[in-house]
Amino acid sequence: MVVFAPRYVWLVMSVFFLHLCLDRCVQAVRLLEKEFEQKVDHFDFSSRAGRTYKQRYLMTDQFWRKGVGPIFLYTGNEGDVWSFANNTGLMFELAPSFGALVVFAEHRYYGTSLPFGTLSFERENVGLLSIEQTLADFATLLLHLQRDLGAEKCPVIAFGGSYGGMLSAYFRMKYPNLVAGALAASSPLYLVAGLGDEFQFFRDVTADFERYHHKCPNMVRAGFAAIKSLASKQQWVALSSKMRLCGDLNSSNDLPYLEGWIRNAFTVLAMMDYPYKTTFMSPMPANPVNVACDILLKSDDPLTGLRDAAGIMYNSSGTKNCYNIFEDFKPCADPTGCGVGWGSLAWDYQACTEINLLCSSNGKTDMFPVISFTSALREQYCQKQWGVTPRQDWLATQYWGTDLRAASNIIFSNGDLDPWANGGIRKNLSQSLVSIMISGGAHHLDLRSSNPKDPPSVIQARKQEELLIRGFIQEAVMSERSTFERD
Amino acid sequence: MVVFAPRYVWLVMSVFFLHLCLDRCVQAVRLLEKEFEQKVDHFDFSSRAGRTYKQRYLMTDQFWRKGVGPIFLYTGNEGDVWSFANNTGLMFELAPSFGALVVFAEHRYYGTSLPFGTLSFERENVGLLSIEQTLADFATLLLHLQRDLGAEKCPVIAFGGSYGGMLSAYFRMKYPNLVAGALAASSPLYLVAGLGDEFQFFRDVTADFERYHHKCPNMVRAGFAAIKSLASKQQWVALSSKMRLCGDLNSSNDLPYLEGWIRNAFTVLAMMDYPYKTTFMSPMPANPVNVACDILLKSDDPLTGLRDAAGIMYNSSGTKNCYNIFEDFKPCADPTGCGVGWGSLAWDYQACTEINLLCSSNGKTDMFPVISFTSALREQYCQKQWGVTPRQDWLATQYWGTDLRAASNIIFSNGDLDPWANGGIRKNLSQSLVSIMISGGAHHLDLRSSNPKDPPSVIQARKQEELLIRGFIQEAVMSERSTFERD
Numbered sequence: 001m002v003v004f005a006p007r008y009v010w011l012v013m014s015v016f017f018l019h020l021c022l023d024r025c026v027q028a029v030r031l032l033e034k035e036f037e038q039k040v041d042h043f044d045f046s047s048r049a050g051r052t053y054k055q056r057y058l059m060t061d062q063f064w065r066k067g068v069g070p071i072f073l074y075t076g077n078e079g080d081v082w083s084f085a086n087n088t089g090l091m092f093e094l095a096p097s098f099g100a101l102v103v104f105a106e107h108r109y110y111g112t113s114l115p116f117g118t119l120s121f122e123r124e125n126v127g128l129l130s131i132e133q134t135l136a137d138f139a140t141l142l143l144h145l146q147r148d149l150g151a152e153k154c155p156v157i158a159f160g161g162s163y164g165g166m167l168s169a170y171f172r173m174k175y176p177n178l179v180a181g182a183l184a185a186s187s188p189l190y191l192v193a194g195l196g197d198e199f200q201f202f203r204d205v206t207a208d209f210e211r212y213h214h215k216c217p218n219m220v221r222a223g224f225a226a227i228k229s230l231a232s233k234q235q236w237v238a239l240s241s242k243m244r245l246c247g248d249l250n251s252s253n254d255l256p257y258l259e260g261w262i263r264n265a266f267t268v269l270a271m272m273d274y275p276y277k278t279t280f281m282s283p284m285p286a287n288p289v290n291v292a293c294d295i296l297l298k299s300d301d302p303l304t305g306l307r308d309a310a311g312i313m314y315n316s317s318g319t320k321n322c323y324n325i326f327e328d329f330k331p332c333a334d335p336t337g338c339g340v341g342w343g344s345l346a347w348d349y350q351a352c353t354e355i356n357l358l359c360s361s362n363g364k365t366d367m368f369p370v371i372s373f374t375s376a377l378r379e380q381y382c383q384k385q386w387g388v389t390p391r392q393d394w395l396a397t398q399y400w401g402t403d404l405r406a407a408s409n410i411i412f413s414n415g416d417l418d419p420w421a422n423g424g425i426r427k428n429l430s431q432s433l434v435s436i437m438i439s440g441g442a443h444h445l446d447l448r449s450s451n452p453k454d455p456p457s458v459i460q461a462r463k464q465e466e467l468l469i470r471g472f473i474q475e476a477v478m479s480e481r482s483t484f485e486r487d
Numbered sequence: 488m489v490v491f492a493p494r495y496v497w498l499v500m501s502v503f504f505l506h507l508c509l510d511r512c513v514q515a516v517r518l519l520e521k522e523f524e525q526k527v528d529h530f531d532f533s534s535r536a537g538r539t540y541k542q543r544y545l546m547t548d549q550f551w552r553k554g555v556g557p558i559f560l561y562t563g564n565e566g567d568v569w570s571f572a573n574n575t576g577l578m579f580e581l582a583p584s585f586g587a588l589v590v591f592a593e594h595r596y597y598g599t600s601l602p603f604g605t606l607s608f609e610r611e612n613v614g615l616l617s618i619e620q621t622l623a624d625f626a627t628l629l630l631h632l633q634r635d636l637g638a639e640k641c642p643v644i645a646f647g648g649s650y651g652g653m654l655s656a657y658f659r660m661k662y663p664n665l666v667a668g669a670l671a672a673s674s675p676l677y678l679v680a681g682l683g684d685e686f687q688f689f690r691d692v693t694a695d696f697e698r699y700h701h702k703c704p705n706m707v708r709a710g711f712a713a714i715k716s717l718a719s720k721q722q723w724v725a726l727s728s729k730m731r732l733c734g735d736l737n738s739s740n741d742l743p744y745l746e747g748w749i750r751n752a753f754t755v756l757a758m759m760d761y762p763y764k765t766t767f768m769s770p771m772p773a774n775p776v777n778v779a780c781d782i783l784l785k786s787d788d789p790l791t792g793l794r795d796a797a798g799i800m801y802n803s804s805g806t807k808n809c810y811n812i813f814e815d816f817k818p819c820a821d822p823t824g825c826g827v828g829w830g831s832l833a834w835d836y837q838a839c840t841e842i843n844l845l846c847s848s849n850g851k852t853d854m855f856p857v858i859s860f861t862s863a864l865r866e867q868y869c870q871k872q873w874g875v876t877p878r879q880d881w882l883a884t885q886y887w888g889t890d891l892r893a894a895s896n897i898i899f900s901n902g903d904l905d906p907w908a909n910g911g912i913r914k915n916l917s918q919s920l921v922s923i924m925i926s927g928g929a930h931h932l933d934l935r936s937s938n939p940k941d942p943p944s945v946i947q948a949r950k951q952e953e954l955l956i957r958g959f960i961q962e963a964v965m966s967e968r969s970t971f972e973r974d
Contacts, residue, residue, distance in 0.1 A: 043530045045840040045875050046614030127533030132619075139884050174661060176893030178884070353532040388532050397626050397665070405966065406663030408893060479892060 029092050031058045031085060031104075036144060038108075040115045041128055042136035053115040055137055058085050058104040060095075061149075069099030070180075070473050071145070071156045075138055075171055077164030078347045081106035081113075084164065087280045089449025091159055094466060098473070101151065105138055107167075109346040121345045123387060129349055131170065132398070138167070139175050155180040155476035157469055161444035162186050162420065163355075165412075170399050173407045181409035181432075181472030183465055185444035189404075189412075191423025193396040194356040198373075201336065201359040202263070202366035204419035208270040209367065211417075212293045217367035219296040220266070223306030224259065224369050230303075231255050243307050246322035259369045261329035263361065264337045265310035266292070266368075273417050273442040275453040281339075283316040286453070289417075333382055333390075335359045335373040352382035354395050408432045409472045411465055415441025415458075434468060436461050516579050518545045518572060518591075523631060525595075527602045528615055529623035540602040542624055545572050545591040547582075548636075556586030557667075557960050558632070558643045562625055562658055564651030565834045568593035568600075571651065574767045576936025578646055581953060585960070588638065592625055594654075596833040608832050610874060616836055618657065619885070625654070626662050642667040642963035644956055648931035649673050649907065650842075652899075657886050660894045668896035668919075668959030670952055672931035676891075676899075678910025680883040681843040685860075688823060688846040689750070689853040691906035695757040695776050696854065698904075703780035704854035707753070710783070710793030711746070711856050717790075718742050730794050733809035746856045748816040750848065751824045752797035753779070753855075760904050760929040762940040770803040773940070776904075820869055820877075822846045822860040839869035841882050895919045896959045898952055902928020902945075921955060923948045 038055035041048045058081055063069075072091050074084055085104045095102050106113040109120055109129045116125040138158075146152045156179045160168030165187030172182035190196050209216040230239040231252060239258075240248040249258065268281055269288040276286045285291050292309035299305030307323075314320070314328055332338035333351035336359060351357050358375060361368035375392060382388050396402065404410075404425070413436040414421035420443065427435050438446060440455040446462055525542035528535045545568055550556075559578050561571055572591045582589050593600040596607055596616045603612040625645075633639045643666045647655030652674030659669040677683050696703040717726040718739060726745075727735040736745065755768055756775040763773045772778050779796035786792030794810075801807070801815055819825035820838035823846060838844050845862060848855035862879065869875050883889065891897075891912070900923040901908035907930065914922050925933060927942040933949055 043617055043619050044614035045617065045878070046610055046873070050876075123533055127531035130530055130532065132530050136885070143880065143884060175884070175887075177887040177890040386533070389537075391532070393630065397630060397662070398623070400662075400664040403664040406895060 029060055030062055031060050033058055036141050038113075038137055038140060042133055042140070053108070053113065055108065055113045055141060056081055056106040056111055057141060058082070059145075060092075060102050063092075063095040063099060064101040065099030067150045067154065069101060069154060071142070071151060071154050072098070072100045072102045073138070073142060073156055073158050073179075074102075074104040075158050075160045075164050075167040076105050076107040076110070077160065077162060077167060078107065078110055078350070079343050080111040082111075083280065084161070087278075088159065088161065088447045090447045090462060090465075093450060094469070098469075100157075101145075101149070101154070103145065105141055107134055107164075108137055109349075110343050121349070126349055126386070129346060129353075131167070131350075131354055131395075134167065135171055135174060138171055139178055142178055155473045157472060158182040159447070160184060160187070161447045163192075165444070166192065166399075169407075169410050169412070172410055173400060173404075176408070180476035181411075181469060183411045183413065183447075183469065185413045185447050186415065186418050186420050186424070187412065188420045188423030189399075189425060190402070191420070192355050192357065193399065193401045194358070194392050195396070195402060196423050198358050198360045199362055199365050200422050201419050202267075202361040202368055204422055205267055205270040206366040206368075208273060208289050208417055208419070209266070209293055212290050213297060216293040216296055219293075219299075219302055219305060220309075220367040221363070222302035223296070224262070224363075224367075226301075226303040227255075227258065227306075228369070242301075242303050244322050246324045247326075256331070256371070257325050257329055259371060260331060261314075261323075261325040262306060262310050263368050263371065264329055265313040267336050267419070268313050269309075270417070270419050271443040274445060274448070275440075275455065276451050278448075282313055285312065288312055331381075333357065333378060333385070335371065349386055349388075352378070352386050352388055352390055354391065354398075356390070356392060356395065404429055404433060409475075410434075411436060411468050413438060413444070413446050413461060413465065415439075415443065415445050417442045418444075432472075434464075436464055516547055517549055518547050520545055523628050525600075525624055525627060529620055529627070540595070540600065542595065542600045542628060543568055543593040543598055544628060545569070546632075547579075547589050550579075550582035550586060551588040552586030554637045554641065556588060556641060558629070558638060558641050559585070559587045559589045560625070560629060560643055560645050560666075561589075561591040562645050562647040562651050562654040563592050563594040563597070564647065564649060564654060565594065565597055565837070566830050567598040569598075570767070571648070574765075575646065575648065575934045577934045577949060577952075580937060581956070585956075587644075588632075588636070588641070590632065592628055594621055594651075595624055596836075597830050608836070613836055613873070616833060616840075618654070618837075618841055618882075621654065622658055622661055625658055626665055629665055642960045644959060645669040646934070647671060647674070648934045650679075652931070653679065653886075656894075656897050656899070659897050660887060660891075663895070667963035668898075668956060670898045670900065670934075670956065672900045672934050673902065673905050673907050673911070674899065675907045675910030676886075676912060677889070678907070679842050679844065680886065680888045681845070681879050682883070682889060683910050685845050685847045686849055686852050687909050688906050689754075689848040689855055691909055692754055692757040693853040693855075695760060695904055695906070696753070696780055699777050699780045700784060703783055706780075706783035706786075706789055706792060707796075707854040708850070709789035711749070711850075711854075713788075713790040714742075714745065714793075715856070729788075729790050731809050733811045734813075743818070743858070744812050744816055746858060747818060748801075748810075748812040749793060749797050750855050750858065751816055752800040754823050754906070755800050756796075757904070757906050758930040761932060761935070762927075762942065763938050765935075769800055772799065775799055818868075820844065820865060820872070822858065836873055836875075839865070839873050839875050839877055841878065841885075843877070843879060843882065891916055891920060896962075897921075898923060898955050900925060900931070900933050900948060900952065902926075902930065902932050904929045905931075919959075921951075923951055 034057055035054040037052045040051045040053050081104050091102050114120040158168035158171045158179050165184035168182040169184040172179045206217050236249045269292050272284045273289045278284050292312055295308045296305040332348040334357045338344040338347045358373055360372045363370050378390055382390050409432045411434050412425035414424050415438040425435050438461045439457040441458050445458050521544055522541040524539045527538045527540050568591050578589050601607040645655035645658045645666050652671035655669040656671040659666045693704050723736045756779050759771045760776045765771045782796045783792040819835040821844045825831040825834045845860055847859045850857050869877055896919045898921050899912040901911050902925040912922055925948045926944040928945050932945050
């Protein structure tokens, strides 16, 4: 779960047009950027009770049947809210036929929604970065919008992808009074609760490369072996030169940076393995896994092959002469990557507290070097970095962990190209806890706008999602009167 | 909801025997008093993350089928945990046939469970007194016990009365992964969420007195009129002497204390209108409402009648020569009474933050003087007292307010003598959200031990509760494997 580093410049204005073409380009989406005066602390009524911050959200009512149509709320995750609006076309495509109001809420401590401004990540302030506070933000914002817009009777559907999908599911679980149903796309609910297999993630990254060509993972292994070999001979200059690094590696202490830098690139290639060009986590060609494998397979030298495959991510513009791995890659509490900037700090903190991401590679069931991330290593890192001890059991306690039986009206969608899929829910748990598997789908492909290159599976998945969402809304409308009124 | 002022002396030892006779007095209940090192702040992982406090709980395993039988957990409310153990005999009566482990968890900021010791109610510390923190305490304690005792597979049933019943319901709603079902006895979930009618509570108190004798409320009204009359003539000495006050009233500023003092007594008489002697909130004769009405009806002077009826509560020992109303009664954010001591501070704070208790009397639909408690008055009081602004919508937002549809496996029991009943759930909401009405039942009579004077309705209610609880446990056992394992 890499944090999104926006590579484009935002215009500072309050109305934006998304480059989405609905109804065959008849209309563009007009998104308003707004701010809500949000409580910094929902759970302590005293010490910082009066303090607020400006939570950013995006909204369009251009499709809304005012006061009647549903509210589609994207429960923003670890990044600038615009990156989710730009990559969740599904909501805009569904909105016209539903007559829906569309809202994207930014997650606290990301984007511009910093509760303590530039001091947000000081130790005395960062503690209010939590899933609990974030859900309470969404609830409070939602109530405000419903009142402000005369939308009290409008059923709400929560949308989210990846960690945002976890949030949409949690939001329905914890606040079913506010949310009629949720679409949780590519959300590894089990994995982050500390369940599952530590080697699953990188094994599934590897499987994506193997699927394209059975020799591809071996080329990656050969590349890493070549690095190891040069390193063991202390040939730092030769290694750095071959990898085209801006500065030379100096000792074996630098090696994990290089290995991590490469592993991260392959992780992103697997997650973003869409059948068309995208600019989500970083600019990517169509089918980046295939592109990377082709580079590796055609390369005479596995080491330079590895470098150029990583370059798909790190040098997408083709303009870099050398790689600054220490800038591109920072070790953090998420072995799949924390990205850079504010967001990376925030995500690092979350991975040090509530969210368990104990993913290791072992070089056997996967194609990467042995890079372990155990509970002990995590504790050590998080103590040093943030002065916190991760609470491994918390997510399983607070968000229902292994046992989702009591939940209802949640769609769990997953793509089989997505290395996160096997950390999530892959079977129906009840009539209204529905799993949708998308063959040939990468990380929440279903949330993206329709594309001529979409595999039939995702077209079918979106149809099923639409049907289920209609059901959730109908159920909410049918039993519109509250239990209180019915009493 | 008055806080319990324990009138008996605790022995400082770790094993206590409850004076409960099970199986016709074959065995007494052996309760262990224990402490758990609990987090002071579950939601801020940084600022006070390391800090813990000693949460008290009571436990007996004498009926437990070790590792197999269920856990009966009382979700402690606003008072010393022993007072709940002493007044919730139902759990001990059910435990043997269920083979249950019985646990009573004390609520933070009550009894000895003070997160910051004697400084707990300082403004910088009191903010951690909240329902959210309290539920997280219960969850954390429960997980600890389950691991410590090898009880991971043992289904948990939450029990609670009044505010404790709200907590048991909320606990099932928010943590259904931990709790198979809940019995929420006499819990005014709607009222505290800010719904319902401000005059309902005192109207229903009045109805209890009217039920015994139609002239009784008029005697109360006459008593209050006599007070008013003397007060309007500034005859403070005569009034104080007739009311047998320890110190004279001095001005009309003192009048609300006298009126509140009396209204509180009648409230407690109605809530504690059990058919036998009790010592719960204070020592009470059997059928205290009848006793009070008999006093009023037999009295020549409505004023002294009022005084002696209040004396049932304030002078149960019969040893007081005069009443110190300023000691017995302190105005607070709960117009039905906050009691005295630590607990009263804590409850006042809760009624100033999350819990809405906007109950007023109007002298028309009830027998009391006009004593209003509006949102505005509450805000003013809470700002002055605690520097906080009540969040009126919070409980309806956070704990599902008017809409409990998505919940399951909760029994809502209410007695028709209980003035809180009409603030709660009085109809079945679904197959597993079951309302039980107890004719002739006062405040959570069903939770008390069996008594030869029990009305048939409560015997029937307890049987139905037992049956439903068996169903909740069976359901949990049948689907023992988690959704994760089934996946």
